Amino acid sequence: MLYPAALLPHTECELQRLESTEFARAGMSSEADESGIMGQQKNLEGYVGFANLPNQVYRKSVKRGFEFTLMVVGESGLGKSTLINSLFLTDLYSPEYPGPSHRIKKTVQVEQSKVLVKEGGVQLLLTIVDTPGFGDAVDNSNCWQPVIDYIDNKFEDYLNAESRVNRRQMPDNRVQCCLYFIAPSGHGLKPLDIEFMKRLHEKVNIIPLIAKADTMTPEECQQFKRQIMREIQEHKIKIYEFPETDDEEEMKFIRKIKDRLPLAVVGSNTIIEVNGKRVRGRQYPWGVAEVENSEHCDFTILRNMLIRTHMQDLKDVTNNVHYENYRSRKLAAVTYNGVDNNKNKGQLTKFETGDGMSPLAQMEEERRDHVTKMKKMEQEMEQVFEMKVKEKLLKLRDSEAELQRRHEQMKKNLEAQHRELEEKRRQHEDERANWEAQQRIVEQQKLDLSRTLEKNKKKKIF
Amino acid sequence: TPYCGHCPSLDKNIRPLNLAGHVGFDSLPDQLVNKSICQGFCFNILCIGETGIGKSTLMDTLFNTNFENFESSHFEPQVKLRAQTYDLQESNVRLRLTVVNTVGFGDQMNKQESYQPVVDYIDRQFESYLQEELKIKRSLHNYHDSRVHACLYFISPSGHSLKSLDLVTMKKLDSKVNIIPVIAKADTISKSELHKFKIKIMSELVSNGVQIYQFPIDDETVAKVNTSMNGHLPFAVVGSTEEVMLGTKMVKARQYPWGIVQVENESHCDFMKLREMLICVNMEDLREQTHTRHYELYRRCKLEEMGFKDTDPECKPVSLQETYEAKRQEFLLELQRREDEMRQMFVQRVKEKEAELKEAERELQSRFEQLKRLHADEKATLEDKKKALEDDQVSFSKRRAAAQLLQGQSLTANGKKDKDRKK
Numbered sequence: 001m002l003y004p005a006a007l008l009p010h011t012e013c014e015l016q017r018l019e020s021t022e023f024a025r026a027g028m029s030s031e032a033d034e035s036g037i038m039g040q041q042k043n044l045e046g047y048v049g050f051a052n053l054p055n056q057v058y059r060k061s062v063k064r065g066f067e068f069t070l071m072v073v074g075e076s077g078l079g080k081s082t083l084i085n086s087l088f089l090t091d092l093y094s095p096e097y098p099g100p101s102h103r104i105k106k107t108v109q110v111e112q113s114k115v116l117v118k119e120g121g122v123q124l125l126l127t128i129v130d131t132p133g134f135g136d137a138v139d140n141s142n143c144w145q146p147v148i149d150y151i152d153n154k155f156e157d158y159l160n161a162e163s164r165v166n167r168r169q170m171p172d173n174r175v176q177c178c179l180y181f182i183a184p185s186g187h188g189l190k191p192l193d194i195e196f197m198k199r200l201h202e203k204v205n206i207i208p209l210i211a212k213a214d215t216m217t218p219e220e221c222q223q224f225k226r227q228i229m230r231e232i233q234e235h236k237i238k239i240y241e242f243p244e245t246d247d248e249e250e251m252k253f254i255r256k257i258k259d260r261l262p263l264a265v266v267g268s269n270t271i272i273e274v275n276g277k278r279v280r281g282r283q284y285p286w287g288v289a290e291v292e293n294s295e296h297c298d299f300t301i302l303r304n305m306l307i308r309t310h311m312q313d314l315k316d317v318t319n320n321v322h323y324e325n326y327r328s329r330k331l332a333a334v335t336y337n338g339v340d341n342n343k344n345k346g347q348l349t350k351f352e353t354g355d356g357m358s359p360l361a362q363m364e365e366e367r368r369d370h371v372t373k374m375k376k377m378e379q380e381m382e383q384v385f386e387m388k389v390k391e392k393l394l395k396l397r398d399s400e401a402e403l404q405r406r407h408e409q410m411k412k413n414l415e416a417q418h419r420e421l422e423e424k425r426r427q428h429e430d431e432r433a434n435w436e437a438q439q440r441i442v443e444q445q446k447l448d449l450s451r452t453l454e455k456n457k458k459k460k461i462f
Numbered sequence: 463t464p465y466c467g468h469c470p471s472l473d474k475n476i477r478p479l480n481l482a483g484h485v486g487f488d489s490l491p492d493q494l495v496n497k498s499i500c501q502g503f504c505f506n507i508l509c510i511g512e513t514g515i516g517k518s519t520l521m522d523t524l525f526n527t528n529f530e531n532f533e534s535s536h537f538e539p540q541v542k543l544r545a546q547t548y549d550l551q552e553s554n555v556r557l558r559l560t561v562v563n564t565v566g567f568g569d570q571m572n573k574q575e576s577y578q579p580v581v582d583y584i585d586r587q588f589e590s591y592l593q594e595e596l597k598i599k600r601s602l603h604n605y606h607d608s609r610v611h612a613c614l615y616f617i618s619p620s621g622h623s624l625k626s627l628d629l630v631t632m633k634k635l636d637s638k639v640n641i642i643p644v645i646a647k648a649d650t651i652s653k654s655e656l657h658k659f660k661i662k663i664m665s666e667l668v669s670n671g672v673q674i675y676q677f678p679i680d681d682e683t684v685a686k687v688n689t690s691m692n693g694h695l696p697f698a699v700v701g702s703t704e705e706v707m708l709g710t711k712m713v714k715a716r717q718y719p720w721g722i723v724q725v726e727n728e729s730h731c732d733f734m735k736l737r738e739m740l741i742c743v744n745m746e747d748l749r750e751q752t753h754t755r756h757y758e759l760y761r762r763c764k765l766e767e768m769g770f771k772d773t774d775p776e777c778k779p780v781s782l783q784e785t786y787e788a789k790r791q792e793f794l795l796e797l798q799r800r801e802d803e804m805r806q807m808f809v810q811r812v813k814e815k816e817a818e819l820k821e822a823e824r825e826l827q828s829r830f831e832q833l834k835r836l837h838a839d840e841k842a843t844l845e846d847k848k849k850a851l852e853d854d855q856v857s858f859s860k861r862r863a864a865a866q867l868l869q870g871q872s873l874t875a876n877g878k879k880d881k882d883r884k885k
Contacts, residue, residue: 039549039558046526049742051553053503054495056746061491063681068487089482097477114476120488125476165765165772167758308486312493320603331598331786361593363793370797374804381808385815392819400826407833414840421844425851432858439865446872 065123067172068311069112069154071204072128073147073196074181075135076101078211083179083267084128086280086291087303090117091269092128100132108133108143110150129175135192144196151175151203155326176318177240177306178204181211182262186220188227197237203322205240205314207306208232213264213297214282214289221264228262242305243313257305263298266291502556504607505745506587508543508639509561510580510631511616512568515646519701520614521561523714523725524737525550528703529561538566541579560608568627577631584610584638588760595761609757611748612675612740613639616646617663617696621655624666632672638756640675640748642740643667648698648731649716649723656698663696677739678747691739697732700725 072080081099084092092115093099103111112129129150134143154174161170178200182193197206208228213221232239239261242254268280268291280291291299306314509517518531530546545562562583567576587609594605615632617624632641643663645651651659667674674695677688702725706715714725725733740748769789 039547039560040530041549041551042525042527042529044526044550044552048524048526048550048552049737050503050505050550050557050745051555052742053555053557053745054499056743057498058491058495059681059683060746060750061494066487066490087485088479089485090479092479116476116478117481117485117487118478119481119485122488122490124487124490165762165770167761303486308489309493311487311490312497316497316603320601324600328598328600361596363790367793367797370800374801377801378804385808385812389815389819396819396822396826403826403830403833407837410837414837414844417844421847421851425847428851428855428858432854435858435862442869 062122065125067125067127068315069127069129069173069175069177071147071151071175071178072100072130072181073134073178074211075183076104076132078181078183079265079267080130080179080181080211082269083209083211083265083299085269086267086299087307088117088126090115092126100130100134103132104136105133107137108146110146127173140192143192144199147196148199148203151200152326155203155323156330158323159327159330174318174323175204177314178206180206180208182208182228184210184212184215184224184264186216186224188224189231194231194235194237197232197239198235201238202325205317205322206237207240207302208262209302210262210264212266214266216264225260225262225264240314240317242310257301260298260301263302265299265302266297267299499554499556501603502558504558504560505612505749506560506562506608506610508564508580508584508610508613509616510564510567510613511646512618513538513566515616515618516701517563517614517616517646519703520616520644520646520699521701522703523701523733524741525559532565534565536566536569538569540570541565541567541576543579543583558606562610573627576627577634580631581634581638584635585760588638588757589764591757592761592764609752610639611745611752613641615641615643617643619645619647619650619659619698621651621659623662629666629670629672632667632674633670636673637759640751640756641672642675642736643696644736645696645698647700649700649718651698660694660696660698675748675751677744684743687743688739691735694732694735697736697739699733699736700731701733 070084072084074080078101081093081101084099092113097113100111103109109132110129111132112127114125114127117124117126131147134147137143151174158170158172158174161167180193180197182189193208197208200206210216210221210224210228216224242257245251245254266282266289268282270280270283271278272281272283272288273279274281274288274290279288279293281288282291290296294300507521509521511517513534513536518529521529522531527548527550529548532544542565543562544565545560547558547560550557550559564580570576591605591607591609594600594602613635615628615635617628632643635641645656645659645663648656677684677692679685679689679692700716700723702714702716702723704714704716705712706717706722708715708722708724713727716723716725724730728734769792
């Protein structure tokens with residue numbers, strides 16, 4: 001068991017008082033981490049006990065048990081079943097449960113078998129997915145499609161389970177690793193190899209293996225490996241990469257492995273005695289090719305990496321990268337961000353900040369935008385309305401004022417005319433009165449005169 | 463991390479196999495643990511209790527450090543929450559600890575709404591996580607989990623029973639957070655009183671249906687100690703960051719004239735039990751329960767509230783995409799409807815106003831007509847008068863002219879006469 005000293009039960013754990021140098025060594029930063037939250041660093045003055053957390057995690061994980069889904073892909077006869085049996089030291093494939101090469105189908109099938117294995121108190125539910133018929137037909141175009149469909153279906157199942165309202169414990173059947181077997185031709189990758197890996201490298205962790213490595217000499221193998229890696233780079237195929245660590249020792253180790261990619265493996269179902277030891281190997285007249293001898297092949301590296309050190313990482317990359325890619329692609333096709341989603345189907349759409357929201361949050365935001373928009377619209381309409389009403393009212397008032405003014409004017413006019421008329425009448429009356437008065441005077445005078453004349457006339461006669 | 467959902471022993475399709483040697487997958491728990499150590503852990507504690515009951519002191523004592531403590535007054539108008547985050551390290555384990563304290567809890571006259579800010583805080587953290595989980599592009603493994611993992615509820619050491627505020631608050635919280643009730647300032651209660659007090663509290667919790675956190679007994683490794691500890695609930699705690707010399711050692715304690723109360727002495731108080739249970743044994747379980755029970759309940763309720771269902775009306779399972787799409791259609795229709803409604807309302811108003819204005823116009827028009835008629839009448843009268851005057855003037859002129867003529871004639875005649883006479 002690989003227990004680091006710090007994982008011992010807490011009663012034996014020694015607590016170190018934290019000095020500033022330890023901060024640096026532990027690689028602890030006081031800057032905000034990716035989540036943007038900053039915490040104040042505090043020194044502990046004595047025993048607290050959360051150093052026991054890893055133990056608690058350990059304990060719970062053992063209780064839960066582990067699962068792993070491994071896919072095996074390659075033409076028939078490349079030793080896939082034998083390798084699996086060798087890796088897991090058990091008869092996963094046996095006469096009762098034959099391997100894919102013995103189950104040749106007319107078309108490529110994708111089939112799974114589940115086995116439960118226990119070791120050191122740790123329970124592992126292992127699902128092996130194989131693809132009988134892959135690459136075996138005369139025309140192998142599209143033979144990868146059933147594999148892609150299978151992987152996507154498992155992603156879809158998980159997505160649906162995760163998206164339910166009532167979620168129960170979700171079984172995880174997603175494919176976490178794909179061992180791709182390359183035939184040991186010695187001359188580089190076949191077109192089928194390249195096609196397959198190009199189509200699947202963004203859906204699953206691909207670990208390419210050179211099968212039946214005992215048919216090549218070390219030099220031939222080296223050359224073959226280099227050729228393959230060149231072609232992989234040329235075609236921009238992303239095979240599974242070991243994560244970087246801060247540990248110098250580990251990194252050295254990882255770099256050594258990287259130099260030996262792709263791993264060339266040999267498997268065997270038979271145990272042979274070699275120099276007094278019982279080993280798994282293949283017996284030839286000229287000697288025994290030992291499976292677990294690192295000078296004979298890379299089997300040990302594969303087993304250590306796949307099972308003993310990086311199994312958890314394979315699961316994490318599947319969950320955090322491949323599955324998330326699938327999920328965001330699937331959900332992006334549903335929501336409409338003002339981007340033509342049909343155009344982007346199948347590709348990963350680039351989201352700017354603000355678009356990386358859940359569809360519900362997006363709807364909420366759209367609702368809020370709409371409320372603002374409606375308010376604005378309402379305001380505008382209200383403004384226009386008010387303005388028009390004001391206009392109309394103004395016009396009315398003007399008309400009324402105009403009317404009033406004209407009425408006043410007319411009244412004044414009439415009154416003026418009235419006065420004028422009155423004046424004229426008065427003048428006329430005066431004039432007439434005067435004239436009539438004068439006339440009366442003249443008449444009187446005339447009368448007086450005529451009387452006087454009459455009188456005089458009468459006098460003269462006498 | 464996704465939790466395994468298989469029950470292998472019940473599934474007939476799963477073959478158990480024997481191993482012919484050491485394969486090495488027994489390192490899986492270590493691989494998992496190493497990853498989590500690399501990432502660091504995170505834990506969030508919420509402390510609810512009256513002002514001055516000793517929340518901050520207990521946190522300082524539990525975590526052996528000096529957190530920033532603010533002294534609060536008794537005059538806070540409303541209950542508030544104050545959260546502070548710290549990065550702690552013990553051995554190679556890094557812990558991001560967030561301590562959330564209530565401020566002003568129990569100080570108001572009317573405490574009916576006191577629980578609300580606490581519930582709101584807890585829900586906000588759930589909501590935040592839910593939103594992240596529902597995003598299209600999300601990064602849950604990087605997400606700083608702020609959900610409350612444990613709630614220490616501080617009970618006043620009255621020695622009698624729980625206050626109604628305690629019961630009301632805990633009842634509101636028991637389906638949202640793991641509640642661990644503690645009796646604060648336990649050094650003010652005697653041993654026998656304490657025993658009775660604990661029994662009273664537990665029976666009141668049970669009779670009021672308050673679900674407090676039970677230390678898990680399903681794992682054989684810890685079942686024994688957890689079962690025993692469950693029997694000591696609620697823990698009676700004393701906190702102190704002061705050290706007192708006892709014999710040859712300095713111990714955390716409170717010094718009274720009648721003796722020294724040692725925090726880490728199990729016969730003096732339950733502090734050690736609390737630390738053991740909360741931190742050493744069950745911290746991970748508290749986190750797990752928060753995620754799989756309390757958060758799931760929140761999420762389920764929230765989604766149901768928003769109208770999400772797992773099956774459509776015909777009981778066929780509905781995929782997430784279908785649900786989203788249906789929701790979206792509904793949503794767009796509603797927005798459209800609201801818009802149309804508003805426009806309709808405006809059209810109506812415009813019509814009404816137009817009618818009003820037309821009425822005013824008509825009125826004005828009729829006034830106008832009326833005045834016009836008035837004017838016409840007056841003008842007519844004036845015209846008549848004018849005519850009359852004119853007629854008079856004309857007849858007068860005629861008279862005068864006639865008279866003048868007459869006079870002129872008579873004058874000429876008289877003039878002849880006079881002439882004649884003079885001859």
